[in-house]
Amino acid sequence: MCAESMLTRILIVEDEQHIADGLRFNLEAEGYEAVVARDGEQALELLLKERRAFEVVVLDVMLPGKDGFTVATELRAAGQFVPILMLTARGRPEDVLRGFESGADDYLPKPFELAILMARLKGLERRRRWNERDVETPGTTQETYSFEGRTLDFSAMEVRAHGKSYRLTQMECDLLRYLVRNAGRAISRGTLLEEVWGLHESTDTRAIDNFIVRLRRYLEDRPASPKILLTVRGVGYKFVAPEPVKP
């Protein structure tokens, strides 16, 4: 494994000055380079001007002007896929769900444990590096799966279907990959939350359902009556493998 030649740069988007300063102090102590943006507009400007300027973003939700959900949505819409960790006082299940839907890769409610935050940031950063390596050396792993005119490309994080391509978020990609690898087995929502996203069980398990609804749109001819991503009543979900077409 090669050592990082440059400092990892982290953008902190936070309007509460005390928290922003405390985070910056800790990130710098860990050897990161940290930059603070005070509101959503400033964050968007920094992240869209130079796309590779930051390796990870810590994003607050309740910001003046554009809130964190909007910022994440706009970044993803503009094709900026930098890993985002949402850090916010809003910890209700619907807020967590909305965070992931708007394109966040991880979600941590305030007040948070410093060590956990650091570990999660390291995780995001590590995953980003792995992904980059996958892209650099394609073919080293079986990262595509094709069936009935559709191709799931996990390394490029997209689904290609009948000439159209859908971009997957990191979380969608991980979920789909897990289901495909365990094709034919019914997997509980709790297992998916824990194994795929590393969330603990107390998280609202319905969070998964919305992701499945979205994945069905990419995978199914008729999302309302699914044939591939099946709901297993009382358990969770099952990926039913159609005859795969070898790429």
Added chain:
Amino acid sequence: MTRRQKAIAFFVVLCVLLVIAALLLNISWVITNAGQITPIIIGVVLFGLIIAGLIVYTVFLVLEIKRNEEHDSFINAVTHELKTPIASIRLYLETLQSRDVSEQRRREFYDIMLADAERLHRTVDQVLKAGVVRERPKAVIRGPVDVGALTDECVGLAIVRHHLHSGAIELDAPRDRALVVSGDAEELRTVVSNLLDNAVKYSGNIVQVTVSVAAPAPDTVWIRVQDRGIGIPKKQLKRIFNRFYRVQARGLRNIKGTGLGLYIVRSIARAHGGRVFVQSEGEGRGATFTLELPRLITQ
């Protein structure tokens, strides 16, 4: 359309349909009983009651849904106001616990944590106070209070609390005589402090607040807090004293609060037999809050 707007639309439509159904039934009742006066009169009256009931029911339902919405945004604001300082204090404590921090930094961290503890305390206080003024609106421990001295004290406190220079809040009070009201000094201090906090909070970058204490009539005392801040849109002037209500305007989006401050002010003013009112020429033109209390004539 939000979920609540949809709910409101649904119940209004349902009400209209039910009223139409009741009217149709009423008409057919009249037709089937044509010529018989007593059943027709009883029928019309009863149908009328049903219709009136439906309308009253729907109005209450819609009001309740709206109140619910305000309550939700209050919960959001309070959650944020409670969790943010806790998160900050915890972050700094963990930092002090797990890292080598220079002596100077350590002191900075203590100051930050103290400020956060104070912010937390103010929020908790406000929520508790709002509960008290709602449950026991008339419970005032009365005694003579010199409002000039009390206001002076609050101004000094506000200057320290908001780190302002001494001229940022000017006090204009008669020096030669004391203006005395009958009331609870602690409660009145809360009122004046809330008004001052708002004036500073909604002033923008340059804080320039004038506070005056005066007797416009022999039996009345005014405490007036005037700022040159972002002002209040005319349409919302009436509602700002409502519980959980927060002004909606473009310049306000980064000002945080619970929507309880002015509700507490109004409740305490009323419990003292007084009132509070506001004047503002609109957005960007500042606001003037006046607390009017009955004066206690001392011999």
